[in-house]
Amino acid sequence: MELMDVQAIDTMCRAGYAGIMTEAEWKEMWQMYEAQAAVKGTFGGVLKKMGIAPEDGWKVIASQYKSSVEEMLQEMDEVGVEKVFVDQQLIWSRRHHKLATAFSVEQIAELVDKGKGRIIGGAGYNPWRIEESLRDVERGVKEFGFKYVWFHPNSFGFKASDAKCYPLYAKCVELGIPCCFQTGHSAEPLPSEIGRPMCADEVAMDFPNLVMVLTHTGWPWIDEWISMIWRHPYVYGNIGAYYPSALHQPTVDFMNGPIGRTKVVWGTNGFGLTRCKKELVELPIRDDNKKRILRDNAIEIFKL
Known part of the structure; x- marks a missing residue:
């Protein structure tokens, strides 16, 4: 496969990558x-x-990062990326007891507007402000066409199976959008146990129609990540936050197999569209699997 053979979809870029900060x-x-x-x-x-x-x-x-949406769009054209996803990126500081990163619904909506169909917006979730967050999710979807939610259990200190997260799942089912959240540990000193992919197990049983995307590969619990994706029909995986060349072999093997090829999506976490796409294309997996991971799966999961 050549770099430009597939018009890829980055399902986990970052708003900062578009020059917003x-x-x-x-x-x-x-x-x-x-x-x-x-x-x-x-x-x-x-x-x-x-x-x-x-x-x-x-x-x-x-x-x-890029200095503007226009510069990001230029890179997208140069390396064959059709769309990128950006969300509110609500991340909590346990030490300072406030949001460490946070973009407003309006900021994301402005990026979506500037992207002219090539930037997909997503909402965030703050389990300390449940009613406010749910209003933002609904507003983002109904007023600005947001396609998903991404949230960060590790920083807020709540497992994905915690009761404080359940209102979000109900809202996502109601709106018909996927709920994406980080699994695995964080680069920052945050409780790792909270990010175990197995936390999605009970959620998938309680919300059988909820589409979940487990981001960040689930490392160091890769087997749990694979297990959840394999076991539940509406649980998927996102490899963002790791350069493809740094993915662990079990992850690559899963992507090359019959289940992973249909249930894993590509994302960069803002690590660079050019490098991340080149390295994915160079992975030792089948070309038709690469196409699904780079593009087709995202279209199906997020109803693009």
């Missing part, structure tokens, strides 16, 4: 305890090799 906003986010701990721990070795101080780590990410 200012330098002041980057710096404010980077001062959060969780961000600083991540760059000293998870990403510390990489930054040290680059000669970058932890407090300046935001510059590495910001430099990879």
Whole structure:
């Protein structure tokens, strides 16, 4: 397969990748305890090799992002990406007891409008503000055409099976949209156990018609991630947040098999459209599977 053979769909890009964040906003986010701990721990070795101080780590990410929607669309044209998904990205700081990242419904709607059909909007979920979040989800879908919700159990401290998450699932079923959430551990120092993919098991039984997308590969519980996707007809997986070249072999094998080929979607987590697509194309899996993962599955799951 060649790079331009498939017009891919990035089912988990980031609003920041479209140039929505200012330098002041980057710096404010980077001062959060969780961000600083991540760059000293998870990403510390990489930054040290680059000669970058932890407090300046935001510059590495910001430099990879685009300065505007127009610049992002240009890259999409150059590497064969038809659409990207961006959401409110509501992530909680356990240390500071406030949202560490958060975009408003209006900000995402503005990106969708500027994207002229190539940016798909998604809502977020704050289990500390259930009624407010549900209003935003409904408004995003009905007023601005949002296609999904993405939320971050690890940072809020609630497993996906917690009662505080159930109102969201009911709303997603009512609106007919998928609910996406992170599984596995986080780069930041957040409780890992909360992200176990197996937490989706009971949810899938209580909401048999809910479409769930388990993002971030579920690592280090890859077998659980695969199990949930294999076991439940409306549970899917997203490989975003890992470069395809860094995916663990069981994940690649699953993508190359009869179940994974129909139930896994591609996402970048804002790690770069060009690199992430090139590396996916280079994976040792069948070309027809690559096409499904890069494009076809997303069209079916998100009703594009």
